[in-house]
Amino acid sequence: MPRTLITNVSIFDGSGALPFPGEVLIEGNRVKAVANGGERLAAVGAAVVDGEGGTLIPGLVESHAHLGFGSAVDRVVRGRVRSAAEMLLITAHTAKVMLDHGFTSAYSAGAHDASAETALRDEIAAGWLPGPRLRACSFEREAAPATASPGRRYVSFEQRSPDVGSVRAFVNEMARIGVDSVKFVVTGDNSIVPNTSLVLLYHDDELAAAAAAAREAGLWLNAHAHSAEAIKLVLKHGFRVIYHCTWPDEEALDMLEARKHEIFVAPTVGLNWTNIHADPDYAKRDNGGALREQIAKLDHLGELLPVLHKRGIRLLPGGDYGFPTNPIGRNAHDLELFVKLFGFTPAETLSAATKLGGEIMGMGDELGLIRPGYLADLLLIDGDPLHDVALLQNAERYLMIMKDGKYHKAPPRHRQRSAEPA
Numbered sequence: 001m002p003r004t005l006i007t008n009v010s011i012f013d014g015s016g017a018l019p020f021p022g023e024v025l026i027e028g029n030r031v032k033a034v035a036n037g038g039e040r041l042a043a044v045g046a047a048v049v050d051g052e053g054g055t056l057i058p059g060l061v062e063s064h065a066h067l068g069f070g071s072a073v074d075r076v077v078r079g080r081v082r083s084a085a086e087m088l089l090i091t092a093h094t095a096k097v098m099l100d101h102g103f104t105s106a107y108s109a110g111a112h113d114a115s116a117e118t119a120l121r122d123e124i125a126a127g128w129l130p131g132p133r134l135r136a137c138s139f140e141r142e143a144a145p146a147t148a149s150p151g152r153r154y155v156s157f158e159q160r161s162p163d164v165g166s167v168r169a170f171v172n173e174m175a176r177i178g179v180d181s182v183k184f185v186v187t188g189d190n191s192i193v194p195n196t197s198l199v200l201l202y203h204d205d206e207l208a209a210a211a212a213a214a215r216e217a218g219l220w221l222n223a224h225a226h227s228a229e230a231i232k233l234v235l236k237h238g239f240r241v242i243y244h245c246t247w248p249d250e251e252a253l254d255m256l257e258a259r260k261h262e263i264f265v266a267p268t269v270g271l272n273w274t275n276i277h278a279d280p281d282y283a284k285r286d287n288g289g290a291l292r293e294q295i296a297k298l299d300h301l302g303e304l305l306p307v308l309h310k311r312g313i314r315l316l317p318g319g320d321y322g323f324p325t326n327p328i329g330r331n332a333h334d335l336e337l338f339v340k341l342f343g344f345t346p347a348e349t350l351s352a353a354t355k356l357g358g359e360i361m362g363m364g365d366e367l368g369l370i371r372p373g374y375l376a377d378l379l380l381i382d383g384d385p386l387h388d389v390a391l392l393q394n395a396e397r398y399l400m401i402m403k404d405g406k407y408h409k410a411p412p413r414h415r416q417r418s419a420e421p422a
């Protein structure tokens with residue numbers, strides 16, 4: 001089995017503990033041993049990488065991935081109807097760009113096309129295409145009745161009768177396609193249609209049926225939920241991931257805390273920030289009303305997230321990257337926003353993107369930490385992200401990207417030494 005020794009590095013192991021000088025031995029696709037301080041690992045026959053004082057961290061995990069939104073830092077894709085084949089190729093490209101920027105895993109928050117996403121997941125897993133380990137999702141199911149006109153999004157559940165059969169059929173169809181999770185858009189969203197974030201789209205019975213069908217099929221449940229009412233409803237029905245989670249009331253906060261070992265919350269701050277600071281057209285929409293709402297929401301998140309954090313709820317970076325103004329490749333910006341806006345330390349935000357990332361992938365016992373037995377998804381960083389987490393947004397600072405024990409980006413030649421003879 002091929003062995004690689006990475007030496008002369010500062011190791012941030014993902015746990016949140018301070019980095020320590022040491023070396024790491026990789027055997028096959030897993031970490032074999034980790035040495036701390038002056039201790040040397042027996043590495044006869046191993047190829048050696050001299051980290052020259054760089055920082056070694058676990059691969060990053062994107063918790064709110066939309067590979068099918070299509071835009072990447074090197075290629076902006078503007079909205080027009082494209083063929084399924086073209087979309088699949090665009091999606092494969094965005095997966096590669098995500099990996100180029102240090103994200104070795106991605107938890108999908110909604111596919112453009114579930115069949116394309118499961119196919120891509122399997123191609124990547126088999127090593128045929130470059131990309132992050134992928135947990136594939138359904139498309140994002142809204143609850144608009146079949147009669148709704150195209151311009152009429154986010155119809156309140158009160159304006160239609162329950163349709164349990166369609167919900168169940170959706171989950172079963174997605175299970176047949178082979179997704180890992182299904183996503184329900186449980187509330188509207190102000191950033192898309194003004195004044196809809198508090199509009200509840202589903203009946204209680206429908207979500208109960210969704211949960212039962214998902215349990216039976218072994219699928220995880222993800223919710224897009226802004227309002228307290230929606231948050232409580234999805235918690236009641238055993239949803240695992242809550243995106244946004246913007247307006248929990250005291251009762252919802254207590255419910256979130258009571259379920260903190262079972263759930264994940266991804267506030268999705270990146271797009272919110274981009275709408276305000278990086279999209280010149282956003283302010284023009286709705287005579288600036290949408291912009292004012294986005295600013296108020298970001299202020300609110302700045303107060304809410306420290307409360308959720310203090311209650312021990314697992315909060316993960318991941319911010320709807322893939323639009324022209326926040327293309328894939330910028331995903332690490334969310335880590336910086338967690339520090340700047342939510343009071344996380346760099347170690348906390350990095351641990352959320354690695355250790356908690358492994359947990360949201362359902363692989364917490366083998367992904368997200370640099371520990372013996374863990375999968376060798378490792379990044380060698382030029383510099384110290386614990387000092388400046390923003391440097392993770394610069395692909396050039398990734399001197400080495402290793403996924404599953406193999407180089408996606410090999411370290412520079414002068415840092416590599418061939419194996420010592422056995």
Ligand SMILES: [Zn+2]
Pocket residue numbers: 064066109110320
């Ligand atoms: Zn999303």
